[in-house]
Amino acid sequence: MALTNRESFHRRIGRTLPGFVAIGLILGCCLEIGCRAQQPWPLWESYTSRMIDSQGRVIDHSAQDRTTSEGQSYAMFFALVDNDRTRFDKLLNWTEVNLAGGDLTQHLPAWSWGKNPDGNWKILDHNPAADADLWIAYSLLEAGRLWREPRYDKLGTVMLARIAQQEVVYVPGLGTTLLSGPVGFHPDESTWLLNPSYFPPPVLARFAQAMPRGPWDGVLDSLQPLLEQGSGAGFAMDWVAAGSVIRPSVPPSHLASASQEMPIGSYDAIRVYLWLGIADPDTRGVHALLGKVPGMANYLKSHVTPPEKVDSNGTIISPNGPPGFSAAVYPYLQALGMNSQAKAQIDRLAATKDPSAGLYGRDGSYYDQNLALFATGWSEQRYRFDRDGRLRVRWK
Secondary structure, three states: OOOOHHHHHHHHHHHHHHHHHHHHHHHHHHHHHOOOOOOOOHHHHHHHHHHEOOOOOEOEOOOOOEEEHHHHHHHHHHHHHOOOHHHHHHHHHHHHHHHOOOOOOOOOOOOEEEEOOOOOEEEEEOOOOHHHHHHHHHHHHHHHHHOOOHHHHHHHHHHHHHHHHHHEEEEOOOEEEEOOOOOOOOOEOOEEEEOHHHOOHHHHHHHHHHOOOOOHHHHHHHHHHHHHHHOEOOEOOOEEEEEOOOEEEOOHHHOOOOOOOOOEEOOOOHHHHHHHHHOOOOOOOHHHHHOOOOHHHHHHOOOOOOOOEEEOOOOEEEOOOOHHHHHHHHHHHHHOOOHHHHHHHHHHHHHOEEOOOOEEOOOOOHHHHHHHHHHHHHHOOOEEEOOOOOEEEOOO
């Protein structure tokens, strides 16, 4: 007997229902654990091939194959952006074992590790570096949230408390702020030496959300006077002296020099523009901060290449910044709406790429690649920060 249209419909649904259920379960799994297809990240793959060994050590070939906590911290962030948990764990383990005496709950990581004069590979300087400490703690907090791993979150929280205890200080005339490390940045009773590139607004905003009673809103707020009074002719400086006055400074290691050396903005300061550019514009203070360092934007209205070095009078000491400098200013120029100037920088970066190595610049230097990974990862929308500093990634 022929089936009615309604009977035929119900039989077809009955046969296909298990398939719909299976598809629903798969989609539910993807929504639950974030299993969207991850697109390859060619620059990160090239970087890991050249710069990271099988143990998870980031090697700076341009500096006697040393390893810094900075390099480890950046690589942990990029591994998280790439959803590469295996490499993240290796980076974390190497950092903890070799830079933190085997226990990041007890020690902030030493900043420098390499070959000492007697030929042994070991810690070269035990002093931590606050910028690396911040990025490691941030990556742990966000890895805990995105990968739903409580161990990461707990370790990041412990690190954050230790950073607040050892590297956050109160400076009269400035307020609560961040030292560059526990030792060596308070040369006399009235002077503290600070590095504005150690204050990434998205990271500090995330810490303020994670530790509401902590010092992090104050630390972020201190960046505005550091840039407003500590910049040179509108250019961010590598070092700023704070205390009774806030002014550009020479590096801590040069304070005792009798030379008439000028403070400069160079390899440290270039990150100030990068951090402001990749921050969500609604993050606390970011809109105002962009206006405190107009020198670079004004310079690039009539020049193709960011300067490598500029002094506190705004005099260009070295005009030809490396490729990574173009990467670093790209998001900053985008944030200011300077689209043609931003395109000129990303075009310049692309023109320096070595197709055989997959890296930027003639020598594929460590620092250039890190700046490029931050900038191009952002421009390709592999990651974003929300206004509270939480990381948004493509795979989640």
